[in-house]
Amino acid sequence: MIITREKPLQEILGFLQPYKKVLVVGCDGCVQPPRSLRESERMASLIELARSSSGNPIQISATTVSRQCCAEGLQNQLKVEGYEALLSMACGVGVQVMNSVFPSLPTFPAQNTLFIGYETKREGEMFENCRACGECMLGETGGICPVARCAKGLMNGPCGGCVEGKCEVPVEIRNWKGEVVQTLKNDCAWYLIYQRLKELNRLDLFRKLRLPKNWGIAGYPRRL
Ligand code: SF4
Ligand code: SF4
Numbered sequence: 001m002i003i004t005r006e007k008p009l010q011e012i013l014g015f016l017q018p019y020k021k022v023l024v025v026g027c028d029g030c031v032q033p034p035r036s037l038r039e040s041e042r043m044a045s046l047i048e049l050a051r052s053s054s055g056n057p058i059q060i061s062a063t064t065v066s067r068q069c070c071a072e073g074l075q076n077q078l079k080v081e082g083y084e085a086l087l088s089m090a091c092g093v094g095v096q097v098m099n100s101v102f103p104s105l106p107t108f109p110a111q112n113t114l115f116i117g118y119e120t121k122r123e124g125e126m127f128e129n130c131r132a133c134g135e136c137m138l139g140e141t142g143g144i145c146p147v148a149r150c151a152k153g154l155m156n157g158p159c160g161g162c163v164e165g166k167c168e169v170p171v172e173i174r175n176w177k178g179e180v181v182q183t184l185k186n187d188c189a190w191y192l193i194y195q196r197l198k199e200l201n202r203l204d205l206f207r208k209l210r211l212p213k214n215w216g217i218a219g220y221p222r223r224l
Contacts, residue, residue: 002031002091003224004111007136012043012087013050015108015139016058019085022047024110025078025098026064027090035089035111037064043089043110068094074101091116092130092138092145099143099196106200107143109136114217115224134217140205142196147213149189155210157190165191 016022024047026040040062051058065077068090074097080086086107088095098107113132131148137155138145147153151169161168166185173182197206 002093002113002132003115004031004033004035004091004113006043007110007112009046009050011139012108012110013047016047016051016085016087017056019058021059021082021084022061022087023080023083023085024060024062024087025068025089025107026062027068027088027094028064029067029069029090029094031089031091031094031111037062040064040089043087047087064089069097071097071101074098078102080105092132092136092148095136095138096129096143096145099138103199106202108139112136115222131218133213133215135213137210137213140208140210141193142200142202142205144189144193144196146189146193149186149192151186154190155213157193158188159190162188162191 024040024044026036028036044060044062048058048060063078066073068074068088080102083105086098086102086105087110088098088107089110090098091111092109092113095107095109112134113130113136114134116130116132129145129148131145133147137147146155146157150157151167152159165188167188169186170183171186172180173184175181194203194206197203
């Protein structure tokens with residue numbers, strides 16, 4: 001179960017400011033409170049109203065998918081031709097999967113992901129890419145999360161340990177007994193962020209100085 005809270009409208013309007021044709025994509029999956037078609041349509045209406053009243057009109061539509069965290073499902077269910085940007089109503093994982101499935105478009109987050117619960121059944125290899133920090137910054141990092149994917153959680157990067165796009169911090173894969181079965185090098189998150197922002201012609205976001213995050217929101221143990 002993934003709990004989110006809607007971002008302030010002004011922040012979302014800031015992400016979408018350069019774009020004229022935008023698709024809001026809901027998620028019928030585990031995100032709570034619900035962020036499906038009804039919520040996506042409401043969000044699209046708010047954005048449309050705000051943009052037309054500021055003299056910068058936008059063409060905006062809303063849809064939903066069964067789960068934004070499934071790459072195969074997104075490929076089959078979502079038609080993004082004709083849009084300049086996507087706005088995700090899902091959690092930080094959904095935003096990142098949308099960015100990887102539709103690399104020609106930027107996907108921006110409409111939610112702050114607060115809290116991720118757990119499941120007891122494991123079906124295969126898993127990659128963590130959201131730590132539910134409560135202040136989602138994917139809108140400034142090309143849809144790649146430095147909180148979860150940079151070994152040092154840096155707000156500005158890369159650090160001096162980035163060599164040929166790889167992070168200096170090794171990743172140890174362990175079996176259920178806790179034994180190390182594989183050691184590998186991860187891609188440097190900030191290298192990936194740079195490449196992605198360059199691809200999107202948004203290196204202005206890479207140059208921006210990001211101040212320290214408010215880690216108080218992400219402190220454990222948490223209650224909602
Ligand atoms: S910045 Fe990263 S950890 Fe924080 S909510 Fe967004 S994806 Fe999750
Ligand atoms: S090399 Fe990249 S991913 Fe590794 S700690 Fe430095 S900035 Fe983070």
